[in-house]
Amino acid sequence: MARALTPGTFDPITEGHLDVITRASQLFDEIIVAVATSERKRPLFSLEERCELVRQATAHLPNVRVEPFDGLLVEFARKMDAGILIKGLRAITDFEYEFQMTALNYQLDPELETIFIMSPPEYMYLSSSIVREIASMHGDLEQFVPACVRAALEAKFAE
Ligand code: PNS
Numbered sequence: 392m393a394r395a396l397t398p399g400t401f402d403p404i405t406e407g408h409l410d411v412i413t414r415a416s417q418l419f420d421e422i423i424v425a426v427a428t429s430e431r432k433r434p435l436f437s438l439e440e441r442c443e444l445v446r447q448a449t450a451h452l453p454n455v456r457v458e459p460f461d462g463l464l465v466e467f468a469r470k471m472d473a474g475i476l477i478k479g480l481r482a483i484t485d486f487e488y489e490f491q492m493t494a495l496n497y498q499l500d501p502e503l504e505t506i507f508i509m510s511p512p513e514y515m516y517l518s519s520s521i522v523r524e525i526a527s528m529h530g531d532l533e534q535f536v537p538a539c540v541r542a543a544l545e546a547k548f549a550e
Contacts, residue, residue: 392421393419393421393474393475394420394421394422394423394471394472394473394474395415395418395419395421395422395423395473395474395475395476395477395506396422396423396424396425396464396467396468396471396475396476396477397411397412397415397423397424397425397476397477397478398424398425398427398460398464398476399424399425399426399427400426400429400432400434400441400519401424401426401441401444401445401519402429402432402434402435402436402441402519402523403435403436403441403444403519403523403536403540403543403544404441404444404445404448404519404537404540405514405517405519405522405536405540406514406517406534406535406536406537407479407481407510407514407517407518408445408479409448409449409537410479410510410511410514411477411478411479411508411510412424412449412452412455413452414508415477415508416454416455419454419475419477420454421455421456422454422455422456422477423455423456423457423458423471423473424445424449424455424456424457424458425459425460425464425467425468425471426438426441426442426457426458426459426460427459427460427461427464428459428460428461435523435547436543436547438459439459440543442457442458442459444537444539444540445457447539448537448539448540464476464496465496465499465500465503468500468503469500469503474502474503474504475504475505475506476496476503476504476505477505477506477507477508478492478493478505478506478507478508479507479508479509480507480508480509480510481510481514481516481518482516489507493505513534517535521535522535522536522540522544523544526545526547526548527548529548532544
């Protein structure tokens with residue numbers, strides 16, 4: 392059984408993340424969406440809120456489950472018995488950062504494979520930070536995030 396992890400901060404999950412998770416779910420038996428605490432990034436949504444939004448957005452994908460994690464990704468992958476990391480790759484600006492993380496993860500655990508799935512053109516420049524900015528200015532998010540996330544962002548910025 393091939394189990395893969397799709398890690399990220401998901402603050403919040405976007406249609407771009409969902410595209411990668413959906414593609415991955417068609418390639419592997421089981422996908423664990425690993426939601427990082429990422430405290431240094433001071434997320435807008437709490438870890439519980441981010442996990443819940445990912446759960447709602449992926450509820451239609453039967454072989455996808457969501458788990459929070461803290462600490463090193465390679466250790467969490469080992470704990471979950473997952474041998475593969477799936478990362479989304481967007482525009483060229485992602486490359487340096489992803490390249491660095493992949494190289495270090497390979498050194499930390501040579502057994503753990505990293506596979507990249509390229510984003511389609513419509514999600515090439517989409518990011519959670521841009522989504523948060525648009526939401527803070529009450530812009531239209533329909534094409535960028537699932538409906539549950541739109542509602543959560545509207546509630547957050549109505550506060
Ligand atoms: O969605 P993001 O914020 O770009 O995801 C980054 C994430 C969570 C995958 C990365 O920060 C991570 O792996 N964090 C866990 C801590 C860790 O293992 N750090 C060393 C990576 S080389």
